[in-house]
Amino acid sequence: MAVYFQKREVVVPGQLLAEGRYRASYGTYYESDKVYSSLVGLAELRGNTVKVVALEGAYIPKEGDLVIGIITMVAGNNWKLDIGGPYGASLHANNALRRPYADDISEYMDIGDVISAEVQAFDRVSGPFLTMKGRGLQVLEGGMILEVSPAKIPRIIGRRGSMINMINDLLRIDSMVGQNGRIWIKADDVEIVRLAIKAFKTIEEQAHTSNLTDRINTMLTEEMNKIRGSKTTQSSDTKPKSTVEDEAVAEGASSSETEDNTSDAEEDESELDIEVEIENIEDASDAEEDQDKTEEVNE
Amino acid sequence: MSPEIKPDFLISPEGLRVDGRRPDELRPIELKVGVLKQADGSASIRQGKTYIIAAVYGPRELHPRHLTLNDRAYLRVTYRMATFSVPDRKKPAPSRREKEISMVIANALGPALFLEEFPKAVIDVFVQVIQADGGTRCAAINAASLALADAGIPMRTLVPAVAVGKADGTLIVDLGDAEDKYGEGDIPMAILPQTEELTLLQQDGFFTKEELLECMQMGISSCKYIHELQKDALKRAYVRKAPEDGDDDDDDDFDDELEMDLGESELMEDE
Secondary structure (H helix, E strand, C coil): CEECCCCCCEECCCCEEEECCCEECCCEEEECCEEEECCCEEEEEECCEEEEEECCCCCCCCCCCEEEEEEEEEECCEEEEECCCCCCEEEEHHHCCCCCCCCCHHHCCCCCCEEEEEEEECCCCCCCEEECCCCCCCEECCCEEEECCHHHHHHHHCHHHHHHHHHHHHHCCEEEECCCCEEEEECCCHHHHHHHHHHHHHHHHCCCCCCHHHHHHHHHHHHHHHHHHHHHCCCCCCCCCCCHHHHHHHHHHHHHHHHHHCCCHHHHHHHHHHHHHHHHHHHHHHHHHHHHHHHHHHC | CCCCCCCCCCECCCCCECCCCCCCCCCCEEEEECCCCCCCEEEEEEECCEEEEEEEEEEEECCCHHHCCCCCCEEEEEEEECCCCCCCCCCCCCCHHHHHHHHHHHHHHHHHECHHHCCCEEEEEEEEEEECCCCHHHHHHHHHHHHHHHCCCCECCCCCEEEEEEECCEEEECCCHHHHHHCCEEEEEEEECCCCEEEEECCEECCCHHHHHHHHHHHHHHHHHHHHHHHHHHHHHHHHHCCCCCCCCCHHHHHHHHHHHHHHHHCCCCC
């Protein structure tokens, strides 16, 4: 009984991880009482289960995964979808439409449409089969798709959705993260989309560093202030919801930044900003209600 | 490069080889992981003057479909030499030799991979020889196994490979081009280091049984050394990719973050 790695150590394929009564889990294999790593990744021990968290890898479907797929073919009562990775998926009309439906199912969804769906079944012989019966599973209209490494998706979602919820709240965007490494982003404003992409890319790059949620939070708040700073001079309709307190804190953080790399006009503006902000909080809450309504409609 | 001339001796009176190495000495080896942006995994190797880049794509959908294997992934290795990789221009058309080496590399790497995890898919390995100076198939195996690991493909172990041989009656490891051409024989070999199982063993030239066994022992110990270099290169690439810029100090938080790294993949956000 011995363990031959430190917590979160980077291990390589073939490296001996543990000896004795340990259970081999994802990213490891078991051979004559010894557990070896089969991947490059971070080794982790939980109870007596040894696991290696992959740092790279293609998307391999798993039952219950939420994925974002692009329809590549309509075949009879099935849609064929590209969900990334080595396996193309199929979605049967019964799992997507309420009966009765028309003979030609391309009326409902056609080649090129982007959907969110759940993996219903997948094993070595058949599948993957998708279903759209479920909360939030729908055709995704408008917006864009960002592709990231599927291995980094857990980090983008965060513990119980902490990361993605934070990003959605701060930027007030609609987004959906598929386990297959695709992120659908919809926002009214190109600037915001760019910022969202920047955030996701940063997370992907720095996936195995600590305090990432906080750093992303700071980064986004700062950037949002900059965007809003330039916006308020022209119009003041797109406002992320945030409390006055947040504003003050963020302002303090960002001011040191702005002094360095922008003109001094910025400072005067940022003071103005706060006043406008307070007025706009009411607007923001209105907008929030609107959004709730649209969500209901979607369902 | 001027036209080649046969060296007067392959082993000098002092017992050193044409490039001044001892008989059991490897050429300097430089391994780099993640050299290509586009590929899913990549690695390069410099072994003396030999320079090779390996790129891995996949597992991905297999085309043409008729090659599909229903119980495992198809490992497709493509070994190519650049036209400028040798002194006389190499014709760009795929040669018989390239096809053979592609197959030999696939056979050497196959046993180390868990191909059965990706039935019907393909794992593409592209090996491009930029500069050839002997030992390209072994160098290619070294680089390709790193590229496979970089692509996140599950494998039992990295695969080190080296050529051993005989020149002027002396047994030598890691043959250079001149030793390969004018020596008495060479034996490229690849092993799975944990078990010392051979996944590649070819021979060219004549060896007595004793010579062969001694050669293989030399090869195995050289392979083990190369294996250490491979592990080191791989770890170096990933430790650098995971910079902990000073916020490493709070260990409690560290653990928290880790949890979230690991377990929560099944949780998806609810819109």
